[in-house]
Amino acid sequence: MPGFDWTIGITLGLLVYLLTYYGARYAWYRKLEQNKLGKIYTTGIGSYLMFFIFTWVLLATLSQQFHIP
Numbered sequence: 001m002p003g004f005d006w007t008i009g010i011t012l013g014l015l016v017y018l019l020t021y022y023g024a025r026y027a028w029y030r031k032l033e034q035n036k037l038g039k040i041y042t043t044g045i046g047s048y049l050m051f052f053i054f055t056w057v058l059l060a061t062l063s064q065q066f067h068i069p
Contacts, residue, residue, distance in 0.1 A: 017052075
């Protein structure tokens, strides 16, 4: 795709993940045991990655369909 910079999408995805990771850790998971905390994060990261890839592909497809730069 000409003009499509994938590094912005990857950077934005990582930034959103890190912000929500530390925000959730501070707000909700302060009192959990360490082994339960690891289980929550390893379960959630797969869902996050699949949702991110789905959203990225959907937006890229829509931008190509409607010629949005």
